């Protein structure tokens with residue numbers, strides 16, 4: 457199986473399933489030359505990563521591959537050490553996470569960080585604070601969307617793990633993101649909760665781009681039309697979701713039967 461690479465060696469998008477027109481006008485999120493190290497250990501070294509409006513882009517890879525690090529750099533919760541990030545044609549590399557959230561780059565967390573002392577409704581109000589005068593949806597509508605309408609007045613701290621994840625998503629959605637970065641949104645959810653999550657995410661407006669870090673391949677299969685595989689911080693494979701999922705080398709990577717032929721894959 458040949459993996460179709462999305463980026464040519466010069467960093468120019470080469471193959472796209474959709475979004476080309478928007479990208480041509482400079483819309484979307486474009487990261488180039490992102491490198492990140494903890495102490496002297498480089499955990500991410502990515503030539504290019506692009507997200508166009510409407511993308512459904514999964515980032516997969518074994519534990520420690522650098523997936524969350526990538527998401528944190530895109531969201532601005534981790535400071536960029538090397539590389540450049542642009543959003544709708546504007547360089548945002550040094551912009552804070554709060555600035556990026558206001559600009560439309562929303563995120564959820566691997567470990568949901570809701571405001572524990574606030575009620576669910578107030579958490580969502582906080583998430584949509586910068587849209588409070590012209591909200592697309594009221595906080596109650598957002599809570600209803602994720603199935604938490606009955607919990608509006610409960611403190612966030614009292615929620616179950618699954619409900620906390622959905623509240624985290626509601627907070628992100630209240631910010632009216634144009635790009636939504638999701639860090640393992642299905643982790644720890646029951647089957648019913650996962651179905652709800654998929655209902656919410658598949659029902660989002662088609663112009664909202666999703667970047668999904670996820671280990672659950674059924675969730676990836678249901679949502680993603682493009683997959684980037686990371687391995688030891690490098691891009692191991694990149695292509696249309698059905699092709700990447702069918703690639704024996706990607707399966708072997710997950711089963712731990714590959715030696716990690718990064719050089720061959722880049």
Ligand SMILES: Nc1ncnc2c1ncn2[C@@H]1O[C@H](COP(=O)(O)OP(=O)(O)OP(=O)(O)O)[C@@H](O)[C@H]1O
Nearest residue numbers: 494495499517518519520521522523524525526566
């Ligand atoms: N704050 C930190 N200090 C030191 N090392 C870190 C820190 N955060 C992450 N790392 C290391 O960086 C590497 C990449 O971590 P990252 O969380 O991005 O991987 P991941 O692909 O998201 O993994 P997982 O699927 O297990 O969540 C790992 O080796 C991890 O141990």
